[in-house]
Amino acid sequence: MKALPEGLAALLWPRRCPLCDRVLAQDTVSGCLCPDCLPEARRLFHDPPRLPGTEHEFYAVSGAASAFYYSDAVRHAILRCKEHGHPWYARELADLVAVRVFGAQAAACPAGRPAYMAPGTLLPYTLIVPVPPRRKGTGGMPRLLAGRLSRILGIPMACPLYTTREMKPQKGLDLSARLKNTKDAYACRPGTDLSGARVLLVDDIITTGATVSACALALLQGGAVSVFAVSVAAKEDLPPDKRLPEKRRVQENQSK
Ligand SMILES: [Zn+2]
Known part of the structure; x- marks a missing residue:
């Protein structure tokens, strides 16, 4: 069709x-x-988008960036998209990443697409790769985000990664458990040749960085020369000036 x-x-x-x-x-x-x-979106902007290494345990990635903090309305939007049957929000969220992180020019009306002025030329990436689903039938959000970013930025998308074994959900695990859970859990499909590729790796949320780092290592083993990770949101403590006043917090919690 x-x-x-x-x-x-x-x-x-x-x-x-x-x-x-x-x-x-x-x-x-x-x-x-x-x-x-x-x-509310402005309050939750991750400014600047680049993630501080002090808040995450990265390895194998050259850096990482997120458009937002994973909190309040942004958290609800991501959960709606990935767990509550509204996958179409991936488009708006990817558009916000394109604008906030890569400086694309925002669309003027709903359903428009942000314009990236110099497709492929200014960005140091040659390939966009989504983090693969942890289990079958789950986790399609990174792929939807990656597909949209691919169209906006004019960089081809490929899906060379797969999970080598069943993993526990990362949610609720502490850092060492997360690192252990993801270790050797991702690999490139046999026959993949990423020689010389400079990869932009896409995920929905970056928490400790264990998932994107494990994926990056697999991509480097597949021949990529560098991997930079990007996500809609990063889980970090909100800076004091971005926290809600205590009163509003209580009201918001009661209305949940
Ligand atoms: Zn709204």
Whole structure:
């Protein structure tokens, strides 16, 4: 089946604000947020996007960046996308990554696509690779994000990674358990040749960095020369100026 033109698809399936689920009107911000959610999105921006090595245990990656802190409305948006059956939010979230992390020009209206001015030329990456699902039938979000970023940035996507064994969910594990859980858990498919590739590795959340690091190691073993990781959000302690005032926090917790 041929893909529908984006305009027609937008008419049939109106885009929604990933933070609050409201249908996006023409007053949308950056083509993917409703105006009411902009202050909350701004509060959760990871500024600058590059992740500090002090907060994560990276190895094998040359660096990592995220558009947001994994907290409050951004956390809900990601969970809606990956666990509650609303995968289409991956598009808006990837657009926000393209704008926040790579400086793409935001779309002017819902269903538009951010424009990257010099596809492939300014960015030091030659290939976009998503983190593979941990178990069959789960974890399609990195691939959706990677596919969208691939179109925006003009860099081809490939899916050379697979998981070599069943892993426990990383959620709830401490750092050493996470590192152990992911060690040798990823590999490149036999016959993969990534010689000379400079890879942009895409995941939804970066917590300790154990998953992206294990994936990066497998990509380097497959011939890649460098791997940089990017995610929608990073799990770090919110800086004091980004925390909610105590009163609002209590109210928000009660309304959950
Ligand atoms: Zn909203």
